Amino acid sequence: MTQADILIYIAGALAVVSAAGVVMSSQPIYSALSLVGNMVSLAVLFLLLNAQFLAAVQVIVYAGAVMVLFVFIIALLSPGREDSPLRDRRALIGGAAIVYVTVQIFVLATNGTTYKKGLPTATCATIREAVPAYRLIQAGQPASCNPFPLHGNENAVPIAQANNSAAGLNGVLFFPDDVNRVGNVQVTGGQLFTTFVLPFEITSLLLLVAAVGAVYLTRRSPGRERAEQARASRRPPLPAPAGESLGPGVAASPKAPAATGEPESA
Amino acid sequence: MIADLAHFSIGPDYWWVVLIKGVIVLGFLATAAAYLTLAERKVSAHIQLRIGPNRVGPFGLLQPAADAVKLLFKENTAPAGRDKLLFWLAPALMAGAAILAYAVIPLSGTTNVNGYALHWNMAHVNVALLYVLAITALGVYAIFLGGWAANNKYSLLGALRSSAQLISYEMAVAFALIGVVILAHSLDLEEIVNAQQHAWFIVMQPLAGLLYFVGALAETNRLPFDLPEAETELIAGYHTEYSSMRFGFYFLGEYVNMVTVCSLATALFLGGWLPLIPWIHSDWLGGLVGVMWFLGKASILLFLMMWIRWTLPRLRYDRLMNLGWKVLLPLGLLNIVITGSVVAARAAS
Numbered sequence: 084m085t086q087a088d089i090l091i092y093i094a095g096a097l098a099v100v101s102a103a104g105v106v107m108s109s110q111p112i113y114s115a116l117s118l119v120g121n122m123v124s125l126a127v128l129f130l131l132l133n134a135q136f137l138a139a140v141q142v143i144v145y146a147g148a149v150m151v152l153f154v155f156i157i158a159l160l161s162p163g164r165e166d167s168p169l170r171d172r173r174a175l176i177g178g179a180a181i182v183y184v185t186v187q188i189f190v191l192a193t194n195g196t197t198y199k200k201g202l203p204t205a206t207c208a209t210i211r212e213a214v215p216a217y218r219l220i221q222a223g224q225p226a227s228c229n230p231f232p233l234h235g236n237e238n239a240v241p242i243a244q245a246n247n248s249a250a251g252l253n254g255v256l257f258f259p260d261d262v263n264r265v266g267n268v269q270v271t272g273g274q275l276f277t278t279f280v281l282p283f284e285i286t287s288l289l290l291l292v293a294a295v296g297a298v299y300l301t302r303r304s305p306g307r308e309r310a311e312q313a314r315a316s317r318r319p320p321l322p323a324p325a326g327e328s329l330g331p332g333v334a335a336s337p338k339a340p341a342a343t344g345e346p347e348s349a
Numbered sequence: 350m351i352a353d354l355a356h357f358s359i360g361p362d363y364w365w366v367v368l369i370k371g372v373i374v375l376g377f378l379a380t381a382a383a384y385l386t387l388a389e390r391k392v393s394a395h396i397q398l399r400i401g402p403n404r405v406g407p408f409g410l411l412q413p414a415a416d417a418v419k420l421l422f423k424e425n426t427a428p429a430g431r432d433k434l435l436f437w438l439a440p441a442l443m444a445g446a447a448i449l450a451y452a453v454i455p456l457s458g459t460t461n462v463n464g465y466a467l468h469w470n471m472a473h474v475n476v477a478l479l480y481v482l483a484i485t486a487l488g489v490y491a492i493f494l495g496g497w498a499a500n501n502k503y504s505l506l507g508a509l510r511s512s513a514q515l516i517s518y519e520m521a522v523a524f525a526l527i528g529v530v531i532l533a534h535s536l537d538l539e540e541i542v543n544a545q546q547h548a549w550f551i552v553m554q555p556l557a558g559l560l561y562f563v564g565a566l567a568e569t570n571r572l573p574f575d576l577p578e579a580e581t582e583l584i585a586g587y588h589t590e591y592s593s594m595r596f597g598f599y600f601l602g603e604y605v606n607m608v609t610v611c612s613l614a615t616a617l618f619l620g621g622w623l624p625l626i627p628w629i630h631s632d633w634l635g636g637l638v639g640v641m642w643f644l645g646k647a648s649i650l651l652f653l654m655m656w657i658r659w660t661l662p663r664l665r666y667d668r669l670m671n672l673g674w675k676v677l678l679p680l681g682l683l684n685i686v687i688t689g690s691v692v693a694a695r696a697a698s
């Protein structure tokens with residue numbers, strides 16, 4: 084057993100335990116934190132699969148941005164304890180059934196996969212030729228697969244652009260050593276913008292729709308705002324509540340973006 | 350050539366080499382944090398026409414040791430209504446995240462030691478820049494959970510301010526860094542430094558450098574942006590209820606974060622270990638000289654941070670948010686557009 088094997092078991096166990104923690108914690112904040120733990124364990128698994136870029140992005144986007152907002156809201160609303168779902172017989176049976184079916188599907192799916200052993204492996208040359216981003220090679224550095232020459236290196240010569248950009252990589256296996264030598268981001272980016280460009284663009288369109296929807300929901304319509312202003316002007320102004328002020332500096336001016344208002348823009 | 354060497358040894362390193370490097374980095378960071386507190390007090394004293402600590406040891410040089418002993422032996426108080434687990438976990442997370450981030454920062458160029466490629470960082474990661482951003486993003490939890498778990502309204506307010514501030518400025522910092530990545534064609538910090546052989550990126554990316562430094566001040570909760578712990582209104586914010594070594598961990602985390610941020614700025618904008626006075630080096634001695642150059646540049650930035658802290662007043666909270674979202678973020682986007690267009694135009698011609 085190598086170091087990587089041991090780490091895979093540790094990270095996998097942590098991922099399962101923290102995933103269980105998400106559904107079984109009685110306090111919502113512990114559920115959210117378990118989810119953070121789960122995401123970080125998954126990032127470790129990605130790392131062990133040589134997907135360093137994916138691991139870093141997983142931590143930045145999910146653990147660092149999305150879950151911070153969840154924890155933020157939970158801590159602000161401070162909801163009370165919840166009953167553990169384990170007490171609910173029906174939830175337990177339903178959950179177990181779903182887990183069983185998922186595991187079965189997963190096993191079936193992996194059994195059906197045949198690893199394409201006979202296909203050519205992606206060498207430096209094939210990657211460089213196939214991914215349009217690697218148009219430059221550094222002369223005199225044949226062993227290295229660094230696609231981009233150092234800055235100001237006069238030996239850098241552009242080679243002809245690969246005429247068959249996407250098709251060249253179809254069915255080619257990426258081996259971790261090659262990917263590492265080329266650069267994780269470069270390979271991922273190259274694949275995203277060639278082989279997987281359609282799913283990639285559709286996903287971004289989906290996110291755009293979600294963003295527009297969120298803006299629409301939070302924005303007041305001008306008509307409603309005018310009506311509210313008219314109603315407010317008819318009402319006499321409220322007297323300032325005595326002794327309610329939080330003290331100088333603590334409560335920001337009404338124009339200041341409240342801390343809870345930030346998540347939308349983030 | 351050093352740059353050629355950098356490519357053949359990505360992958361598993363000897364575990365004992367990594368262990369030795371880890372011990373050295375940990376020791377270095379702990380010492381640096383301790384002496385930064387002394388430096389901070391000395392600098393503040395000189396700015397305010399005082400002398401500063403001078404009783405323990407020559408020129409007060411043993412003051413950090415005295416402070417450490419004091420922190421260790423103080424009573425470890427804890428508020429009654431706290432969340433026990435999180436109150437204990439948060440300071441450890443703060444120090445841990447701060448130290449982890451330093452693992453990928455290359456203090457010098459890869460050196461050839463009898464055919465073995467010696468990297469001057471703990472882990473030679475392909476996406477080092479993203480790794481640092483990811484680990485710093487986790488640091489938000491330490492501050493937020495610490496403030497929340499203490500069950501104190503000042504702590505909670507400090508924690509809320511801090512989280513909002515960190516999330517806002519993280520965006521600006523990330524946008525500022527993209528310009529550098531476009532120019533260097535890499536997220537590998539070592540390659541980014543090597544790309545500055547001819548001109549430091551502060552020359553080509555002055556706007557990004559400025560944005561990064563301002564964002565870094567906010568991310569480390571340093572003074573124009575130290576709203577989360579504003580002592581006059583929040584009595585130290587998120588760590589009000591922490592005492593003894595738990596407070597020490599927050600303190601350590603904060604100063605280690607300063608070192609990390611300044612080291613990252615050195616690697617990204619000030620040419621890292623590249624010397625001002627050219628001296629070709631490829632053996633381990635040359636590597637050590639590179640470390641000296643790196644730490645020298647980082648120290649200048651650290652001094653700048655202290656200088657700013659003791660001369661500028663604190664921003665108001667709404668102004669802080671306005672600066673982050675309405676000034677830094679658009680400027681960062683502008684920088685990306687300009688850099689991208691110039692690079693694309695030059696590639697096309």
